[in-house]
Amino acid sequence: MTKLRLAIVGAGPAGIYAADILLKAERKFDVSIDLFEQLPAPYGLVRYGVAPDHPRIKGIINALRDVLDRGDIRIFGNVRFGVDITLDDLKHHYNAVIFSTGAVEDAPLDIPGIDLDGSYGAAEFVSWFDGHPDVPRTWPLEAESIAVIGNGNVALDVARMLAKHPEDLLPTEIPANVHEGLQQSPVTDVHVFGRRGPAQVKFTPLELRELGELNDVDMILADEDFDYDEASKAAVASNKQVMVIDRVLQQWRKRETGQASRRLHLHFYAKPLDVVDDGSGKVAAFRYERTRPDGQGGVEGTGEIREVPIQALYRAVGYFGSPLPGVPFDSRHGVIPNHEGKVLHPESNERVPGVYATGWIKRGPVGLIGHTKSDAMETIGHVINDQADWWAPAEPEEEAVVALLESRGVAYTDLEGWHLLDQHEIALGEPQGRARIKVVPREEMVSISRAQSSGTGTPSA
Ligand SMILES: Cc1cc2nc3c(=O)[nH]c(=O)nc-3n(C[C@H](O)[C@H](O)[C@H](O)COP(=O)(O)OP(=O)(O)OC[C@H]3O[C@@H](n4cnc5c(N)ncnc54)[C@H](O)[C@@H]3O)c2cc1C
Numbered sequence: 158m159t160k161l162r163l164a165i166v167g168a169g170p171a172g173i174y175a176a177d178i179l180l181k182a183e184r185k186f187d188v189s190i191d192l193f194e195q196l197p198a199p200y201g202l203v204r205y206g207v208a209p210d211h212p213r214i215k216g217i218i219n220a221l222r223d224v225l226d227r228g229d230i231r232i233f234g235n236v237r238f239g240v241d242i243t244l245d246d247l248k249h250h251y252n253a254v255i256f257s258t259g260a261v262e263d264a265p266l267d268i269p270g271i272d273l274d275g276s277y278g279a280a281e282f283v284s285w286f287d288g289h290p291d292v293p294r295t296w297p298l299e300a301e302s303i304a305v306i307g308n309g310n311v312a313l314d315v316a317r318m319l320a321k322h323p324e325d326l327l328p329t330e331i332p333a334n335v336h337e338g339l340q341q342s343p344v345t346d347v348h349v350f351g352r353r354g355p356a357q358v359k360f361t362p363l364e365l366r367e368l369g370e371l372n373d374v375d376m377i378l379a380d381e382d383f384d385y386d387e388a389s390k391a392a393v394a395s396n397k398q399v400m401v402i403d404r405v406l407q408q409w410r411k412r413e414t415g416q417a418s419r420r421l422h423l424h425f426y427a428k429p430l431d432v433v434d435d436g437s438g439k440v441a442a443f444r445y446e447r448t449r450p451d452g453q454g455g456v457e458g459t460g461e462i463r464e465v466p467i468q469a470l471y472r473a474v475g476y477f478g479s480p481l482p483g484v485p486f487d488s489r490h491g492v493i494p495n496h497e498g499k500v501l502h503p504e505s506n507e508r509v510p511g512v513y514a515t516g517w518i519k520r521g522p523v524g525l526i527g528h529t530k531s532d533a534m535e536t537i538g539h540v541i542n543d544q545a546d547w548w549a550p551a552e553p554e555e556e557a558v559v560a561l562l563e564s565r566g567v568a569y570t571d572l573e574g575w576h577l578l579d580q581h582e583i584a585l586g587e588p589q590g591r592a593r594i595k596v597v598p599r600e601e602m603v604s605i606s607r608a609q610s611s612g613t614g615t616p617s618a
Pocket of ligand 1: 168169171193194195200201202203207208211236237239257258259260283311476516517518523524525526527529
């Protein structure tokens with residue numbers, strides 16, 4: 158029987174679902190899958206994006222863990238595609254590759270002052286509070302008044318993590334350095350700005366509602382934002398999600414405020430203009446133009462300029478994929494150009510045989526974890542049907558790629574190593590009654606994983 162040796166690069170939900178779907182699919186060939194992941198821990202943005210105080214979503218990890226724990230997928234952690242292993246290497250050892258490398262960069266917000274000291278991308282901050290090993294351990298939390306630009310769920314995560322009292326995060330898996338950092342924060346006011354009105358936000362109701370449940374934080378809304386035009390009224394009447402969002406906001410408008418030590422302000426109809434310099438290169442204020450509904454569900458400028466004094470600004474205007482060496486890339490959209498997961502040359506649109514994409518790097522950084530499953534089904538369907546186009550590897554044996562990594566001194570981690578790290582984190586949390594405490598430094602993650610696991614390459618991290 159023919160055997161498909163498949164490499165998957167990226168062990169986030171998209172990569173793990175793709176492997177699972179292929180293994181369970183009806184097919185006329187055997188399959189052997191190797192999953193390469195640049196971090197010593199799997200699960201991508203479920204571990205390093207989803208906020209620590211969202212244990213229900215983090216729980217998706219249990220389903221992903223069940224897939225890996227079956228033991229029919231080999232995982233090579235701490236192996237970065239483009240550095241430790243290249244496309245030529247993959248062609249030498251596999252019949253095909255699926256890239257599921259996600260998106261970790263911040264999309265740009267092109268306004269004057271966005272590069273000032275004190276202006277940050279949401280993705281960087283998210284990586285910090287979720288204990289990503291590749292970001293600094295400390296985060297400058299010196300601002301009393303902070304702007305968050307964006308009206309999607311990531312903006313809500315950032316605003317909530319900034320406004321929430323750190324002791325209320327203790328039952329979660331936040332790393333110790335993050336708890337310590339947040340304890341130093343003198344924040345009193347977090348301002349969230351969106352260009353459009355309450356009926357056009359991209360928040361989901363559950364995530365929005367959570368803001369109103371924060372201990373000792375007042376929700377502040379302005380009456381002027383609720384003078385709905387006909388298009389907004391129609392949206393509230395016809396769309397269940399918008400209706401619930403409106404209901405939540407209307408309840409907050411009726412609440413007594415003034416007692417809490419922190420405030421979370423939601424500003425609608427605010428188009429970013431620039432970030433004001435304090436004279437020494439630091440953020441001093443955020444300026445925006447007030448917009449109004451244009452009657453068709455969009456907005457137009459009013460010419461009225463407003464300014465809010467702040468000392469830090471976070472832009473949460475979307476994520477963006479990163480190029481991978483030797484792999485086609487669409488730099489306008491931050492994705493690997495593809496048709497239903499089959500990778501294409503960006504100029505000629507011709508098919509690149511043997512190369513596939515799935516997840517956020519395939520269709521852009523939108524959608525929930527569940528969407529990566531349907532996405533993976535589409536891509537896997539093509540992998541199965543394209544058998545005639547698979548590569549013919551010179552060394553397809555499973556040991557050959559292990560020998561390659563070891564010859565390069567790559568300190569890879571494996572499934573057993575991940576179990577060791579996982580158990581170590583759970584044990585760290587136990588005395589404090591916490592689900593886990595994440596290990597943050599990469600070298601510590603690697604050395605715990607490799608302590609008794611079967612990976613034998615020379616530790617270099
Ligand atoms: C802040 C934030 C909060 C979110 N909250 C939720 C939520 O509450 N609920 C929900 O359903 N969805 C949420 N999402 C969306 C969800 O995280 C994504 O839908 C999902 O993670 C996308 O999966 P993916 O596998 O395509 O990418 P990722 O999860 O990003 O996984 C990609 C993997 O590839 C690896 N990789 C990248 N480059 C390389 C390389 N060169 N070599 C080897 N490995 C590499 C990365 O390390 C990573 O592990 C959130 C997203 C963000 C950003």
